[in-house]
Amino acid sequence: GAVVSQHPSRVICKSGTSVKIECRSLDFQATTMFWYRQFPKQSLMLMATSNEGSKATYEQGVEKDKFLINHASLTLSTLTVTSAHPEDSSFYICSAGLLARETQYFGPGTRLLVL
Amino acid sequence: QKEVEQNSGPLSVPEGAIASLNCTYSDRGSQSFFWYRQYSGKSPELIMFIYSNGDKEDGRFTAQLNKASQYVSLLIRDSQPSDSATYLCAVTGGSSNTGKLIFGQGTTLQVKP
Numbered sequence: 001g002a003v004v005s006q007h008p009s010r011v012i013c014k015s016g017t018s019v020k021i022e023c024r025s026l027d028f029q030a031t032t033m034f035w036y037r038q039f040p041k042q043s044l045m046l047m048a049t050s051n052e053g054s055k056a057t058y059e060q061g062v063e064k065d066k067f068l069i070n071h072a073s074l075t076l077s078t079l080t081v082t083s084a085h086p087e088d089s090s091f092y093i094c095s096a097g098l099l100a101r102e103t104q105y106f107g108p109g110t111r112l113l114v115l
Numbered sequence: 116q117k118e119v120e121q122n123s124g125p126l127s128v129p130e131g132a133i134a135s136l137n138c139t140y141s142d143r144g145s146q147s148f149f150w151y152r153q154y155s156g157k158s159p160e161l162i163m164f165i166y167s168n169g170d171k172e173d174g175r176f177t178a179q180l181n182k183a184s185q186y187v188s189l190l191i192r193d194s195q196p197s198d199s200a201t202y203l204c205a206v207t208g209g210s211s212n213t214g215k216l217i218f219g220q221g222t223t224l225q226v227k228p
Contacts (some may be wrong), residue, residue: 018155032214038164043220044159044203095157095216102147102207102214 002028004096006107013084014115021079023094023111029074030096033068034104038091050077084114118130118142121204121219129227134191136222138204141185146208148180149216150189153201163189194226 003026013019023033033050048058048069056069066082077096081088091111095104119140127128128134136150147166165171165178165187177190177211187206191198201223 034215042219046215049215091158096212102216103149103161103164104216105161106151106158 001086002026002035002096002103004030004094004105004107005073005093006110008110010044010113012113012115015085016078016083017050018082018114019084021081021094021112022091023079023096024076025047025075025096025105029098030077030098031074033071033077033104034095034097035077035079036093036095038093038109044093047079051073081112086114088112090115103108117219118217119206119219120208121202121222122212123220123222125223125225126199127225127227128140128194130194130196132194132226134194134198134226135225136189136202136204138187138189138192138219139185140187140204140206140217142206142209143182143185143215144209145185145217147186147206148178149205149207150176150178150187151203151205152198153203154200155200155220159203194224195213198227199224199226 009082011012020025036044045083047062048056050056050071058064069083093109149164149184150162162177165180172212175192179188201221203221204219
């Protein structure tokens with residue numbers, strides 16, 4: 001199957017700092033990447049859809065100025081959590097889509113803890 | 116009505132039994148159907164996808180799709196304790212056709228030795 005990586009796997013930061021999370025498709029080109037957030041014992045929540053070379057599409061209720069998404073190439077998308085606060089602590093997961101049949105493969109996730 | 120519905124469980128089966136996981140969806144235009152497995156603290160892992168009515172088998176897993184009834188299921192034969200996880204049903208290709216996965220809330224499966 002297709003492989004998607006994320007970096008870092010875990011990050012702890014102080015309140016008010018910014019954190020960048022990278023998502024890479026390792027063995028295929030992904031025209032579309034998706035960013036999710038998951039709080040403990042809750043379902044995945046889609047935050048935004050990232051398309052290569054164009055602006056990301058954010059889901060309702062997600063602040064685009066707080067969660068900056070850049071999809072500069074067909075294999076890399078980044079999510080930057082700006083001015084992070086403790087309530088942003090969560091499990092952030094990206095997925096990358098193969099154009100045919102819309103199959104999505106998930107990265108291993110990044111666990112963010114904001115102190 | 117939720118777009119994709121699953122019984123949250125937990126569904127408990129003895130080791131070696133068949134586990135049957137069910138999912139219904141509301142958008143009749145949905146075209147692609149996926150089953151993901153998520154272990155606690157991990158990200159989802161794709162198990163199977165199915166596009167056409169009928170059964171699709173892959174090892175111990177069988178996905179079943181009935182578009183007329185808007186129903187998709189996953190059967191796990193010879194269940195093992197390592198199958199204990201949350202199983203997420205997801206669909207795409209509905210009326211909005213954005214490529215976004217619409218997830219159910221997941222069914223927790225417990226396989227007891």
